[in-house]
Amino acid sequence: MEDLDLKNIIEDIEYLASEKNSRMILNILVGNYPADVAQILGNLSEENEKYVFGLLDADTASDVIVELDDVSREKLVSELQHERISEIVDEMESDDATDLVAELPDEIAEKVLDAIDEEGSEEVKELLQHEEDTAGGIMALEYVSMPEETTVDEAIEEIRAKAEDVPEVYNVYVVDKEGMLVGFLPLKNLIVAQASQKLKDVLIADVISVPTEMDQEEVANIFRRYNLVSIPVVDELGRLVGRITVDDIVEVIEEEASEDMQKMAGIADEEEIRETSVFKISFGRLPWLLVGFVGQLIAALVLFQFEASLKDIFLAIFFIPMMMAMGGNSGIQAATIVVRGIALGELSPDDTFKRLSREIRVSLVNGMVCGLLLFGIIAIFYNPSFGLVLALSMLAVIINASILGASIPLILRRVGVDPAIAAGPLITTFNDIIGLAIYLGLVTASLQYI
Amino acid sequence: MEDLDLKNIIEDIEYLASEKNSRMILNILVGNYPADVAQILGNLSEENEKYVFGLLDADTASDVIVELDDVSREKLVSELQHERISEIVDEMESDDATDLVAELPDEIAEKVLDAIDEEGSEEVKELLQHEEDTAGGIMALEYVSMPEETTVDEAIEEIRAKAEDVPEVYNVYVVDKEGMLVGFLPLKNLIVAQASQKLKDVLIADVISVPTEMDQEEVANIFRRYNLVSIPVVDELGRLVGRITVDDIVEVIEEEASEDMQKMAGIADEEEIRETSVFKISFGRLPWLLVGFVGQLIAALVLFQFEASLKDIFLAIFFIPMMMAMGGNSGIQAATIVVRGIALGELSPDDTFKRLSREIRVSLVNGMVCGLLLFGIIAIFYNPSFGLVLALSMLAVIINASILGASIPLILRRVGVDPAIAAGPLITTFNDIIGLAIYLGLVTASLQYI
CATH class of the missing domain: 3.10.580.10 (CBS-domain)
Structure with missing residues (x-):
């Protein structure tokens, strides 16, 4: 449905709903695909959404409700009488009915299961046995x-x-x-x-x-x-x-x-795009921010260990952001390819060594390109020996980041943790700490030559 | 196919191929799904892959070749005679035939189009007219x-x-x-x-x-x-x-x-998971690394502007990594939700303002939690006024990052650029520069109170 059409329809229905003109509203909605009706409903004011949904016959309502996004559906269903829910569930296919019943508070779910026809109730109870994210959890019983x-x-x-x-x-x-x-x-x-x-x-x-x-x-x-x-x-x-x-x-x-x-962006629970609760969003994102926070406290301690060197070569401070960022970016690139390969089942455990050796070779090329560039710039504007230290640090940081980026997801898979959670803040934070230690270690070691 | 079965089959076929025992090989392969045969081929040595593929009749070969990943297919096809390619293309459905012909060097493609049956040749020529990533580019002409x-x-x-x-x-x-x-x-x-x-x-x-x-x-x-x-x-x-x-x-x-x-990880061309050319991988990843490189040179200049303050409050240096990282992580979180919403068509342009205001509220919550935590730690171990400066910086950096993270993809969509390219290194780099300026600006402004 085009955005413009949609806008007009929504305006019309908002007006008709305020007039309680149910016949005209149904005239507009009839013949639309359930997904389109759901989109219209999702864009109405909350009060009107409830009113218009109430106008739909149970069959249409059951088709429309499965097309609503999770947030809208949950809100809408929470305001329905259990009799109305039962009517709707009765019209649904077994898998959708099960999903809806699973979302209900226990006492409502029981009432609904009592009210719907016996066959349907048996089916839902059977399907409820399976874990949500398994074949059993998404299968339907309607087949020939x-x-x-x-x-x-x-x-x-x-x-x-x-x-x-x-x-x-x-x-x-x-x-x-x-x-x-x-x-x-x-x-x-x-x-x-x-x-x-x-x-x-x-x-x-x-x-x-x-x-x-x-x-x-x-x-x-x-x-x-x-x-x-x-x-x-x-x-x-x-x-x-x-x-x-x-x-x-x-x-x-x-x-x-x-x-x-x-997960790769460090969001703990799957966040719905239309999610409305600010606290729910915050709490989904905070855990990894706090892991990063602790990691960066450690990074501060690492810097503190090198206080003397930093005072001696004050210039080294200005390149701290660069070392952190180049490591972070290289690590995420390597991790993304590995995480995606695992998710698509295209990276078998046998490929582990191949993948790692390839990442090291890639990071050698990229590290040398970036390192040479940095050497050139610093050699021209400051002095070649500091340029050399920076270039070597860059190379070491990028190689380290690629190894971390590619290997952490592979290790997580082996121990049965979803590799995607590793590919974001975790790898970046590790990289920051180790990258800083590498950089400042090299600076300290070469203090006398700079 | 289970990993273990696969391993055994591959070992058997490697052995049989070295013995040139074509009958036994075909006995093993017959009855397997094309996708499974393709996987077996992809795991053979290059020489044996070519040999075994050569044993397949044109019909089977056409089914198997579409299941190979792009890298393997390209390599395999580049070594086939155009007569053999024609035989295979003749057995393919129009969309697959078109994809294969499109990958061929021009002179080979012409020879193949001349050799296959006229109807097929017309179909392929017709389908080649359409852009690869459009409905016309993926449709087939086999319908009823x-x-x-x-x-x-x-x-x-x-x-x-x-x-x-x-x-x-x-x-x-x-x-x-x-x-x-x-x-x-x-x-x-x-x-x-x-x-x-x-x-x-x-x-x-x-x-x-x-x-x-x-x-x-x-x-x-x-x-x-x-x-x-x-x-x-x-x-x-x-x-x-x-x-x-x-x-x-x-x-x-x-x-x-x-x-x-x-794209979000800053990889310019879609990188195949089984990609083998190190230079191809490097060149796909380098562009955004270099954009980050230039950005971090600017960050170095920003730090340089605050040289005096940094010398006055040396302690401020130790929290540079933290400000950068917390901004980067928050920005990526906001951007990921927006980029995904756009890709799934679930975020209409009308939602722009709603999304932004939600991100600001979320970042207020997260920024306050992280800021308070930091204040507490620094107030206990060092002094409250420096803790306050750090906490306020953290809050400002996180709010800024969320606004950038959510708005850059939305702006890119409006100007017709794929929002996914923004969500990685670009936002991180912007955040690093602006975040550092915010942090050191606040430190400088409150120098006398710390």
Whole structure:
């Protein structure tokens, strides 16, 4: 939806809402995609958002609410009666219903689970068992599966019958008598097959599936690797228990990328772009700021150790920022490539040594370029021997930073910590401390020659 | 594929390749997914990779080659005869064929276009017209479209006929006599519909399409927004000209996220994780390192302006790293949220003021927490008045950094520059210079009280 259209629609609806003209509002909203209605709602005043959402029938409301961002949804839902929530949950697919129920306070959740239809309630309870960020946590129970003895004709009949309940059908999953997944059939293959053939004779047996407990990031990498639109989820015995579709995976990929970026910037909890609570934002960002704070106190102590040298060569002080910054920048560059490679599953543990040796070679080139440049400038405007000390320091600081930047994420992965948290303030702070020690150490060692 | 399996397979194939046992190698590779074969190839020695790839029939080779990472593919293709490339291109879908041809040196590309079948050659030439990072640049010409007068029965017949050419069919696109896109029909709807109905009576008219020149990142946001698995691409007149499937969009999303992260880290060109050329990596990273270098020379000059104050209060020197680092970290935190919000299309230009005011409030909280902490420590171990100067500096530096961090990406977007390039070294360097000036300015102003 274009920004201009959106602005006009919002103005119209704000006006109509103030007039309580519900019929006109629904006239405007009808025929819009749920995502567009959600965007309109998100831009209304809080009071009007609540009013307009209240006008929607349960079916539309259920489509719209899953499209709202987390902050808006949480606020909106917190003001709804549990009867209304139950109506909405009843219209949702199992995975969305589960997400919504999981966000509710316990006593409301219980009331909702009591009020919705029994099948739905069972499904939600089943899905609630799984960790949120795993295949089980994002799968839905709406899929089409059939026994291997079914004929193509019967399968098509079955799809007709199920058409309402399962909005997205790309593949039919085929199971044996024990419920074990034995193959799948893209809809296209079903159309192409003979009516009287049995599924077991036309199925594709080479089916890629994931276990319920697999991390969602790994599931996303499998979608990407094998170009999938949906994937069946199986339990530890290999029985089909759910399905994940690619639209949910697209969300996962965006979410994981945002999370990685935010961790790299030193933000503890994933911060919603539309987050409104200043304290929530602050508390997400403070922890790493404070780690940096402590690190910089140590840096102050490092400088203090070199007080005598600094007094002797006062000029050395002016290049402290440069040594810190060049180390920090080089370290982040190396770390970013490694963190991203790990996240995409493209950097295997075997590559560790290769990656490190490459980073060292790159930092040699970059350190020499920057070092030579600095030497030239200082040699011309001041004196060559101080220029040489600065250039060597620069080279050493950049090499050190690249090694730190590339190795810390690799080490964190090995001990099972998310490498992304390392790539920001942690590496920068380490670099500052070690970089300062290297620089001032070299200055002190060469005091007599400068 | 598990790491352990992979390792064993690679060892086996390395051995078999040294023995030139082509039959055994093919026995191992057959039945593996193209992505897995590509991974195996990527882990072989260069010589063996070439040998094993040479064993694959053109069809398999075409599937495998699109799964190789850019670096491996480029190297492999550069060593193939143009006859072999032509064979492979002939088996590819139009979008992949176009990507491969686009990577070839001009004279080889011409030879290949002459050698492949005429229809394929026309398609590739047509697709080569579009910019690489646009809808037209990633679309394929393999889609199923039918006139609106077609009956459901005829449509199913047509799909049967086209089943070979168009591997992924999720939707049938419906066009009028002029080729204008008028609607679409998911395969499921086709199965559910009556055989004698005309497409125009069962189609979904409310079809989301994109123009050929739309940026691929925007296309990705539309897929995400509307939960799509494929989207039709139309020319400026609204005529159907291509189709984009979600597997390509998943690649785009990963690619754009990697690109953003690398830009934020100050890496000029997107660096491949498996990139092997040290100089290519260096030259991608050097530009922003040098911008930082120049910035830090300016920082040195700033310090030089305050030489007298620094000599008077030598202690002030020890907190230079802290002021720089706290500003840098706060700035990057603010910038990351804004850059990500812009990339996901979740931060509209109208939000600019809201975002800025929120950042200022967050930085007030964080700056006060860090400032108070610093005041406490310095007041206890040294003296309260110097503690106060440090605390106020810290607050001012953090507020300044947040404003810079949030506003620079927003300004860059307005002038049409990718905001991600701003979020790294640029903001850090600005922060260093301004932060130092704020800190030393405050120190100088309060010299007599300390």
